[in-house]
Amino acid sequence: MNRFYIVVIIIIAAAGLMLPAFYNGYPLVYSDTGTYIASGFEGKVPNSRPITYGLFVRHSSLAASLWLSIFTQCLMVSGLLYYFSHRVIKNRNVLHWYFLGIILLLLSLSSLPWFSSMLMADFFTPISYLLLFILLFDTPKNKLVLGGLALVYLYTTSTHLTHAPAHLFLAFGMAFIKLFKGNIFSVLTWRKLAYGLVLILMNFIFLPIIHFCYHGGFKSSQSGHIFITARMIESGAMKAVLDDNCATKNNLFCAYKDSLPNNGSEFLWLPESILYKLGGWESNEQEFKALNKTIFQTPKYLKIYLSHFFRVLKFHLLEHNVGEELIVLGANSPPGWEIDAHFKSELPQLIASKQANGFWYNKLNGLNQLIEIVLILSILISCYLLFFTHASAYLKIFSICFFFVYLGNMLAVCIASSGSRYNARLDWLLVFIAILLLIENRTIAARGTLN
Helix, strand or coil, rough: CCCCHHHHHHHHHHHHHCHHHHHHCECCCHHHHHHHHHHHHHCCCCCCCHHHHHHHHHCCCEEEEEEEHHHHHHHHHHHHHHHHHHCCCCCCCHHHHHHHHHHHHHHHCCCHHHHHECHHHHHHHHHHHHHHHHHHHCCCCHHHHHHHHHHHHHHHHCCCCHHHHHHHHHHHHHHHHHHHCCCCCCCCCCHHHHHHHHHHHHHHHHHHHHHHHCCCCCCCCHHHHHHHHHHHHHHCCHHHHHHHCCCCCCCHHHHHHHCCCCCCCHHHHHEEEEEHCCCCCEEEEEEEHHHHHHHHHHHHHHHHHHHHHHHHHHHHHCCCCCCCCCCCCCCCHHHHHHHHHHHHHHHHHHHHHCHHHHHCCCCCCCHHHHCCCCCCCHHHHHHHHHHHHHCCCHHHHHHHHHHHHHHHHHHHHHHCCCCCCCHHHHHHHHHHHHHHHHHHHHHHHHHHHCC
């Protein structure tokens, strides 16, 4: 197919993925969106997250419109979906029709458009996995292309602190499978696996380098210890530590040990939280770390934390909703303040948007039920086609790798966060895998009939 038409089709698909934003009247925003915009324009590393998504917003918007950032996101995912469709669908005469059909199904039945249309770093979770898979299994022969793709991979992975640990879990999972089922990963040599591991480990250096360049210190997170502390409080492990030690040790938390919140989010975000009474995000780092270390090293407290960890893991296994982020955020909100400061001409669009006027409250319940049904069907279809039909080695590897990333993502998130979006941001790839497997199986069946 002519390259011009391929570009046109990818752009059409990208425009389709923007439908939630078009219907909303403005790109979907989250409370974190304000921090991202501020960090990108001010060049300051935030306390609570990496600077990299903020820089993406700053430059993809051209400092002119956040619509450009959303379009860039949709264009990236559209291009990657076309690439993988091209790898599986060998009949070039029908490729573009299949591709547009895939986009239509994902648009209607998955979480993809809701994350593509939102200004939030979670968009890059599946993107970083797709790029890593290409680097490992479709490694570009051109060294310049390879270097550029690796750089893009490192950048997209750096936008959220859960990405690199999930990819590390993938590397160990692949090594484990290769040891016991080497024929599945015959295309992945130990040398290439070592290259992949080095690439993944580079994530733990890449983000600190960026933060160092922006005077944020050579570290991935300014306040990772605070997120872990919030989870320790939520689990009850922190209360147990304080009850046992406050009589003999002077700890800042001791004055508040009987009024610790039940929810980690309250500790992190409420203005009246103990965190801010103790000085905020930049205070008491060593003391917080010491308490967290005590919990991890003491079986009694670790058992309490792990009990909570597995409750959260169960939550993540069951919760797959989109829209929990679509709270009312208008002019008097963190995104509103930053849009007013840096995209002033777009503030009226934000104010008039459906989200700013509370339209989305309970509006996506039906869609979420449909998405969950499609998700279950996708898992069942994929398992059947992978284990009981002649699925290609390529899709088998793609599915196995995604399984490890998905599991690694859940485990990484359970350490310090919770929320259905952490699954939903990846769920659409399960649907995509099922569609590709169905297309491949249909093609094989058609060939068999012809033969």
